[in-house]
Amino acid sequence: MTFKPDILAAIGNTPLIKLRRASELTGCTILGKAEFMNPGQSVKDRAALFIIQDAIERGALRPGGVIVEGTAGNTGIGLALVGNALGFRTIIVIPDTQSQEKKDMLRLAGAELIEVPAVPYANPNNYVKVSGRLAERLAASEPNGAIWANQFDNVANRQGHRETTGPEIWEQTEGKVDGFICAVGTGGTLAGIGMALKERNPKIAIGLADPMGAALYSYFTTGELKATGSSITEGIGQGRITKNIEGAPIDIAFQIPDEEALPVIFDLLQFEGLCLGGSSGINVAGAIRLAKHLGPGHTIVTVLCDYGTRYQSKLFNPDFLRAKNLPVPAWLERKSTIDP
């Protein structure tokens, strides 16, 4: 018999998938790490598992304890599923702008969901700060205690990628990887994978793919944290240097507008059968930019962060796209003309 002892053992060891069109376009081999194949359908299952395991090991999280977190959704889904498997309750604070599908998934996973208005980090009512204060209060009042997962500044997050995702990419490419690139939410994925790859070969180029409205592209190119524009992508776009991004070995940064990332997402679904969320579009568009920068013949890896059905009401909704003045692919509006 071959089986996993539980859902936790099914997190990670995701396949690398060749992205055919991006590879043909650039003359490079562009590979996507299929993180949407994790049990919670996103890259954040890994961070959730490492954060919870670290809190248990430190003695901060005790049986029957509560996990509190502020999240754009995916980390919450990971925490809720891992929490269920290990017997912890989860309380999730989420900005009300995030997709309905993620909120529905959180509720069905049994998380207690608190929706708050989306306000900048500097505002004390920002979702991250609300979750931190709530965790502090519950730590004192809950009979079995409570922890704040604190994915942005808890480096157990990037450690998860340094110990698992990065080494997996190295082994799957047999060390023949020339570049890695992805976007930043907390920075755990980029920093953790970047560190793991640089430890093995310092010549591997590590790239940041930043959406519009984030401040890191400006930080890594001019030294100033400055944001312009906006993006409909969720889960990425950072305005400060989190503890997870601090010290990340970044060689090159690109700024990717939605108008460049969305056609990539639509093409990946229509021509390669890959149904992905918006941040994966920023990542693959970033991989194409890095491939063009390095030139033909290189192998470049990026992350396919989460599954597209999570954004059916937004990214894949013609009315939503039209309202945002974004391109609508023809097949999305196609109605059957077949008379059965």
Ligand code: PMP
């Ligand atoms: N894409 C999506 C859809 C996400 O939810 C996240 C996590 N916030 C990321 C990318 C970025 O990952 P990280 O937090 O490791 O930077």
